Amino acid sequence: xxxxxxxxxxxxxxxxxxxxxxxxxxxxxxxxxxxxxxxxxxxxxxxxxxxxxxxxxxxxxxxxxxxxxxxxxxxxxxxxxxxxxxxxxxxxxxxxxxxxxxxxxxxxxxxxxxxxxxxxxxxxxxxxxxxxxxxxxxxxxxxxxxxxxxxxxxxxxxxxxxxxxxxxxxxxxxxxxxxxxxxxxxxxxxxxxxxxxxxxxxxxxxxxxxxxxxxxxxxxxxxxxxxxxxxxxxxxxxxxxxxxxxxx
Amino acid sequence: xxxxxxxxxxxxxxxxxxxxxxxxxxxxxxxxxxxxxxxxxxxxxxxxxxxxxxxxxxxxxxxxxxxxxxxxxxxxxxxxxxxxxxxxxxxxxxxxxxxxxxxxxxxxxxxxxxxxxxxxxxxxxxxxxxxxxxxxxxxxxxxxxxxxxxxxxxxxxxxxxxxxxxxxxxxxxxxxxxxxxxxxxxxxxxxxxxxxxxxxxxxxxxxxxxxxxxxxxxxxxxxxxxxxxxxxxxxxxxxxxxxxxxxxxxxxxxxxxxxxxxx
Numbered sequence: 001x002x003x004x005x006x007x008x009x010x011x012x013x014x015x016x017x018x019x020x021x022x023x024x025x026x027x028x029x030x031x032x033x034x035x036x037x038x039x040x041x042x043x044x045x046x047x048x049x050x051x052x053x054x055x056x057x058x059x060x061x062x063x064x065x066x067x068x069x070x071x072x073x074x075x076x077x078x079x080x081x082x083x084x085x086x087x088x089x090x091x092x093x094x095x096x097x098x099x100x101x102x103x104x105x106x107x108x109x110x111x112x113x114x115x116x117x118x119x120x121x122x123x124x125x126x127x128x129x130x131x132x133x134x135x136x137x138x139x140x141x142x143x144x145x146x147x148x149x150x151x152x153x154x155x156x157x158x159x160x161x162x163x164x165x166x167x168x169x170x171x172x173x174x175x176x177x178x179x180x181x182x183x184x185x186x187x188x189x190x191x192x193x194x195x196x197x198x199x200x201x202x203x204x205x206x207x208x209x210x211x212x213x214x215x216x217x218x219x220x221x222x223x224x225x226x227x228x229x230x231x232x233x234x235x236x237x238x239x240x241x242x243x244x245x246x247x248x
Numbered sequence: 249x250x251x252x253x254x255x256x257x258x259x260x261x262x263x264x265x266x267x268x269x270x271x272x273x274x275x276x277x278x279x280x281x282x283x284x285x286x287x288x289x290x291x292x293x294x295x296x297x298x299x300x301x302x303x304x305x306x307x308x309x310x311x312x313x314x315x316x317x318x319x320x321x322x323x324x325x326x327x328x329x330x331x332x333x334x335x336x337x338x339x340x341x342x343x344x345x346x347x348x349x350x351x352x353x354x355x356x357x358x359x360x361x362x363x364x365x366x367x368x369x370x371x372x373x374x375x376x377x378x379x380x381x382x383x384x385x386x387x388x389x390x391x392x393x394x395x396x397x398x399x400x401x402x403x404x405x406x407x408x409x410x411x412x413x414x415x416x417x418x419x420x421x422x423x424x425x426x427x428x429x430x431x432x433x434x435x436x437x438x439x440x441x442x443x444x445x446x447x448x449x450x451x452x453x454x455x456x457x458x459x460x461x462x463x464x465x466x467x468x469x470x471x472x473x474x475x476x477x478x479x480x481x482x483x484x485x486x487x488x489x490x491x492x493x494x495x496x497x498x499x500x501x502x503x504x505x506x507x508x509x510x511x
Contacts, residue, residue, distance in 0.1 A: 056415055085417035095412035099430050108426065109416040154412075161416060 007070075009034045009165060009196055010055060015064035017050055017220070024050040025061060026220035032165075037197045039207040042217035043243060048200045051217070052169050055198065056087040069164060085113055088158030092170040094150040096142040102129065102153050103138040106160045114161065121160075128156040132186050148179030152186055159190075166190065168199040204248060208232060216240045278496065285488045292481070299475050303482045310465030311486065317382050317461065318448045324387035325447075326440070329394020334424070336399045347395065354392035360453050362389055367457045382454035390447055397443065401436035402428055434505045441498035445491050452487070462486060 008031035017025035024047045032038050040048045053059040054066060057073045057080050069086060071078045097105050106125035110116045116124070129135040132152040134145075142150055151171055158166060168187065172180040184206050191197055191210040201207065207214050207228060214231040216224040216239075224237045232248075235241045292300040335347025354362070367381040376384070405428050413423040455464035466483040470476050 058411055058415065081414075081417045081419050084415055087415070089412075089415035091408060091412065093406075093408050095406075095408040097409065097412070097427055097431075109418065112422065112426070113417045157416070 006033075008032055008067075009069055010198070011065075011067040012051070012055070013065050013067075015051070015054060015061045015066060017047070017054065017059060017061050023220045025054070025064075028064075028217075028220070028222055030215065030222065030225075032196065032198060034164075034196055035194050036212045037191050037195075037210050038199070038213050038215060039211040040198065040200045040215045040217060041202060041204070041207065041243075042215075042223075046217040047220040048215075048217045049169055050220075052167055052198060052200050055165075055167060056084050056089055058089075081113075085109075085161055086164045088155075088161060088163035088166040090151070090154050090158055090166065090168045090171045092173050094142075094147070094154045094174070096150055096154055096157070098142050101139050101141055102134070102145070105142065105153060105157050109157070110160050110162075125156070125160055128159050129153070131189070132156045133182070146179060147175045148182045151175065151179075151183045155183070155186055155190070165196045165198065168197065168201065170200050170202070172201065172203055202247065204232070216243065218243075278492065281488065282492045285485050285492065289482075289485050289489070299473060299478050300482060303469060303479060306469050307462055307465050307482065307486060310460060310462035311490070313459060313464075314448065314451050314461040314490075317379070317386065317451045317454060317459065318444065321383050321386035321390060321451075322440075322444050322447060324383065325390035325394050325443075328387060328391025329398050332391060332395025333398025333402060336395060337402055351392045351395055354389055359385065359389050359450055360456070363453055363457060378454075378458045381457060382451070382459050386447060386450065386454075390443060393443055394440065397436055397439045398432075400439075401432040404435045405431050437505060438498060438502045441494070441501060445494045445498070448491065448494065449487065 010030070010032040012028060012030040015025045015028045016023070026047070028047070028051055030038075030051070040051065042048050050059050054061050055068060055073070057066075060074060066073045068083055071083055073080060073083055096102075097108070100108060103122060103125055106128060107118065107121040110121045110124070111118060126135060126138060129138055132155055134149050134152055134156075137145060137149065137153075142153065145153065155166075155171075171187070172183050175183065180203070184203060187197070187199070187206065188210055197210075199206075199211075211228050214226060214228055215222055216231070216235075216237065218239050224231070224235065224240045226235075231240075232244065235244055289304075293304055332347050332350060335343045336351070338344045338347070357365075363382065363385040366376060366385045367378065370376065371381075402424075409427055409431065410423055413427040414420075418426065451461055452463040455461050455467065458464070460468075462483055466479050470479040473479070
């Protein structure tokens, strides 16, 4: 890593976002350091997904700046498609491409966008499938997989672009309970390998295990930000205390 | 049957009372129409070769013209439809407005009037050959309908697909052509097939501007022989048989389009 790796790789400064009357983001600032794992939690409608999606500009903020790896994502001078290539994203609803096989889902973007030749893209894809534990399903269509398997493919698809950062938007919320574990296992492995991760999730066990920092949001504001130990052990904000009582 | 309450049996079904599409039936609306039409055609030709058999030899020239006009027009209307559909979904206000206005105007004018307009009204300034005028009128008209088919097909793909593609770094065009359209065509193709059938029937309008399609050939035959009943019976049976074949083709195509959903 270079000397400037001590700079935050994501820098959100005073972000505001309005949906009509609703203030989805209310002056949110957040820095994420390279290699850091940040978990964002909060009740539904708290703005946590909006915050995550504004990092790769699936939502544009109305005020404030978001800098990813030194580039302002909202600046017209920067190619958002290039910035997004460094930001892997995993969605609640998987969003695999149903008309492509699992292998094609993984090779499509690297071949087209990174100009990686097919044999190389395919061997890398198979490696990633092995890593997420579904190498035997390379040539089937996503509809034939269980939810947990689909989500693991989705993670592998994002990783196939070799992103610097992974964004997770409630990756286990659409899964049957018995499938949550297999997805979280993959995410824990990824965290151990040093990937920079920002996860919106309700999985507090996961947060406790891998997060360097947990952010609690409500009504578009960051109400508390702490290391897991203090976050769970000594929550200060009354909204967080209430939230933890409800979910733990 | 009495209507006493104790005799009322509540049957809980999965949905509306329509035949299960998976159930294979021999007697269907299609098979009745097909056997009826074919039977009538064969019976008429066998029992009264004059004029029916002679008609059957006279009309096929027209069938070829009808198909030619239909196929060429559909091939032109598909790109027009794609552009219109994309235009209707465009975030660019101007493009959107142009595409929407086109659809609005074309849908508001009867095809026959459009055909007269291109052939006779514009013909005052620029002489358009009859076949070309027919193809232009049908393409412009059906392009607008196709635009709606494409728009609906593209709209039917979940927003998550676009988000997934864009988050990987694909640009708008790549997302549309590599992710959205390859999925949307399954929704688009069956209605395009139906538009094809509708257009084949609408090509009968071009007989008015001297294109020698099935109906025109029929009119020629009838005006010489004065056998109106026999002629138009034959013309109707031929149209019916062609559209029955095509509609079967569309439904077979429809059932084969779901290959990646099969478990």
